[in-house]
Amino acid sequence: MEFxxxxxxxxxxxxxxxxxALNDISIDIxxxxxxxxxxxxxxxxxxxxxxxxxxxxxxxxxxxxxQVLVDGENIYDPHVEITHLRKKIGLLFQRPQALPMxxxxxxxxxxxxxxxxxxxxxxxxxxxxLKLSGLWDEVKDRLQGPASKLSIGQQxxxxxxxxxxxxxxxxxxxxxxxxxxxxxxxHIEQRFLELKKQYTIILVTHSLRQAQRLAxxxxxxxxxxxxxxxxxxxxxxxxxxxxxxxYINGRFIEGRKADKELDLKGTVCPANFVKAKLALEGLDEGxxxxxxxxYEPAVSELPRAMEYEGHKVLEVKRLSAxxxxxxxxxx
Amino acid sequence: MDKRKLEExxxxxxMLFSTFVVVGSLLTIIATIFIKxxxxxxxxMLIQTPKGGYYLGKxxxxxxxxxxxxxxxxxxxxxxxxVCVPIVFYIxxxxxxxxxxxxxxxxxxxxLWGIPSIVYGAFGFTLMVFFxxxxxxxxxxxxxxxxxxxxxxxSMDEVLKTVPMELKEVPLALGSTRLETSKVxxxxxxxxxxxxxxxxxxxxxxDAAAVLFTAGxxxxxPYSLFKPVATLPLSVFFQLGTxxxxxxxRGYASAFVLTVLILVxxxxxxxxxxxxxxxxxx
Ligand SMILES: Nc1ncnc2c1ncn2[C@@H]1O[C@H](COP(=O)(O)OP(=O)(O)O)[C@@H](O)[C@H]1O
Ligand SMILES: [Mg+2]
Numbered sequence: 001m002e003f004x005x006x007x008x009x010x011x012x013x014x015x016x017x018x019x020x021a022l023n024d025i026s027i028d029i030x031x032x033x034x035x036x037x038x039x040x041x042x043x044x045x046x047x048x049x050x051x052x053x054x055x056x057x058x059x060x061x062x063x064x065x066x067q068v069l070v071d072g073e074n075i076y077d078p079h080v081e082i083t084h085l086r087k088k089i090g091l092l093f094q095r096p097q098a099l100p101m102x103x104x105x106x107x108x109x110x111x112x113x114x115x116x117x118x119x120x121x122x123x124x125x126x127x128x129x130l131k132l133s134g135l136w137d138e139v140k141d142r143l144q145g146p147a148s149k150l151s152i153g154q155q156x157x158x159x160x161x162x163x164x165x166x167x168x169x170x171x172x173x174x175x176x177x178x179x180x181x182x183x184x185x186x187h188i189e190q191r192f193l194e195l196k197k198q199y200t201i202i203l204v205t206h207s208l209r210q211a212q213r214l215a216x217x218x219x220x221x222x223x224x225x226x227x228x229x230x231x232x233x234x235x236x237x238x239x240x241x242x243x244x245x246x247y248i249n250g251r252f253i254e255g256r257k258a259d260k261e262l263d264l265k266g267t268v269c270p271a272n273f274v275k276a277k278l279a280l281e282g283l284d285e286g287x288x289x290x291x292x293x294x295y296e297p298a299v300s301e302l303p304r305a306m307e308y309e310g311h312k313v314l315e316v317k318r319l320s321a322x323x324x325x326x327x328x329x330x331x
Numbered sequence: 332m333d334k335r336k337l338e339e340x341x342x343x344x345x346m347l348f349s350t351f352v353v354v355g356s357l358l359t360i361i362a363t364i365f366i367k368x369x370x371x372x373x374x375x376m377l378i379q380t381p382k383g384g385y386y387l388g389k390x391x392x393x394x395x396x397x398x399x400x401x402x403x404x405x406x407x408x409x410x411x412x413x414v415c416v417p418i419v420f421y422i423x424x425x426x427x428x429x430x431x432x433x434x435x436x437x438x439x440x441x442x443l444w445g446i447p448s449i450v451y452g453a454f455g456f457t458l459m460v461f462f463x464x465x466x467x468x469x470x471x472x473x474x475x476x477x478x479x480x481x482x483x484x485x486s487m488d489e490v491l492k493t494v495p496m497e498l499k500e501v502p503l504a505l506g507s508t509r510l511e512t513s514k515v516x517x518x519x520x521x522x523x524x525x526x527x528x529x530x531x532x533x534x535x536x537x538d539a540a541a542v543l544f545t546a547g548x549x550x551x552x553p554y555s556l557f558k559p560v561a562t563l564p565l566s567v568f569f570q571l572g573t574x575x576x577x578x579x580x581r582g583y584a585s586a587f588v589l590t591v592l593i594l595v596x597x598x599x600x601x602x603x604x605x606x607x608x609x610x611x612x613x
Binding site: 053055058059060061083084085086087089090091093095097098099100101102109110113114146147148159162163166304307308 | 499504
């Protein structure tokens with residue numbers, strides 16, 4: 001299968017402080033396909049994704065060199081208009097983040113800042129993209145209600161509609177389904193399959209099965225390097241590198257296991273903040289804490305509170321119908 | 332009883348005692364104002380100006396000071412707000428977390444916060460002399476504005492720090508400028524920002540030393556930015572300073588009015604900010 005290139009990354013290096021997080025990455029991302037990025041946690045997948053729309057610029061002490069060519073233009077060129085660049089690229093986070101406004105205004109936010117003013121046009125856009133993301137039927141009677149009242153799964157679909165509403169060419173997803181219930185996850189996956197006809201989709205995923213279901217092209221990251229990449233069928237049938245084989249066969253030992261486990265089932269916010277904070281403070285710098293919760297508001301609030309405390313949230317993942325795992329690194 | 336238990340109960344006792352001192356003094360203050368002030372309070376006090384003999388125990392009221400304080404407090408809050416919002420949004424959204432510049436701004440604000448208000452009064456007076464201004468509402472607004480800027484800015488700063496990183500990332504990822512992102516963050520932080528404004532207002536309206544030389548005092552109602560203006564703290568000070576018990580009682584009544592004023596504005600602001608919390612993301 002021949003792929004047309006949409007984004008071309010050339011010798012991309014990235015450091016946090018003195019620590020190198022991306023190591024001479026060179027890769028061509030195919031146009032209008034789903035590219036899955038897989039690899040153990042902490043290997044630089046999120047960092048790579050954020051370097052594609054320069055959201056990485058917001059981090060403290062980051063240094064980037066190399067080139068990322070989107071439609072032939074290097075986005076790290078100082079002349080690049082960053083708002084135009086980001087308009088071309090939609091992004092979904094692991095934890096959906098609604099804006100503090102109504103459902104309608106969440107979707108209309110992007111079009112508004114990019115110049116669509118007429119109410120009629122906006123109404124059309126809101127309806128179209130809410131339908132496209134499969135949320136319309138559930139919210140059409142409460143478009144003026146606050147977005148924060150939706151369930152996590154609904155919020156993620158709202159975020160998808162909001163990203164699509166700026167009419168991007170590329171959609172980035174950073175494990176967008178891992179915190180969701182199976183039905184919402186399925187919804188989002190279905191949307192991706194439909195959307196790839198028109199969009200270039202880059203999807204970081206922790207689930208090999210998801211990669212197999214969705215991906216046309218697969219990239220395997222390990223410790224800031226690309227170990228192997230190729231068309232999905234080929235990649236899964238016949239992985240060349242020994243590390244890739246180990247990862248695909250589930251024999252891979254995660255580079256960084258949790259140093260401590262904390263079971264917070266049955267506790268609510270903010271009591272669980274305190275327990276998590278104390279547990280983190282009991283660890284040495286750089287060590288990792290794995291927390292299990294079964295209280296839905298904690299899934300977004302606990303990571304946020306710990307980030308406010310200055311720690312780094314590595315992962316939030318749904319384990320079962322009632323439980324989530326939150327992995328946090330003490331910084 | 333062993334030593335550890337003894338230690339434990341000793342410290343528990345100390346903590347309880349300290350709590351008692353804090354709560355006790357608050358209650359005593361409120362009770363004093365209540366008991367001494369309330370009997371002297373009547374409607375005339377609230378709707379009349381001093382008219383000459385008021386400080387000697389004759390007819391009159393403190394409307395001049397009530398209106399003066401409200402106008403001066405409002406003016407200085409508006410002034411401080413116009414300065415604080417850009418500072419605070421700049422250091423929180425335009426600068427990174429570990430920015431040295433942001434660190435310096437916070438440090439300067441903390442130092443300014445600690446400077447006694449009489450020094451602000453003296454500074455305001457120096458400015459007035461420099462610009463050839465007399466004691467006036469304008470000079471009072473500027474001085475009190477300066478006094479409350481660090482309070483308002485640092486309180487807002489703490490509020491903005493609690494806004495999650497993703498909420499700043501989302502608008503940017505959709506192609507917003509930083510200014511447009513600031514507007515979204517402003518919405519999210521609005522209840523906290525109102526609280527910060529309120530804390531600053533309470534502080535500004537109740538300070539006597541900053542207005543002593545700068546706003547002056549007058550028995551007239553405020554009518555011009557360039558004329559002196561009466562304020563409640565100074566009014567309380569003058570009334571308590573007279574040798575007449577009935578005027579001193581009115582002083583307590585005026586203190587009561589000041590306290591109630593702050594309370595009413597607190598409640599009002601809570602109610603208003605409650606309207607805006609509907610869409611806040613938790
Ligand atoms: N803001 C940051 N400051 C310092 N180190 C970071 C920061 N973000 C990520 N890192 C480090 O960079 C590496 C890659 O992180 P990340 O891209 O989040 O990995 P992944 O998404 O694959 O789990 C990790 O070792 C992580 O600790
Ligand atoms: Mg990640």
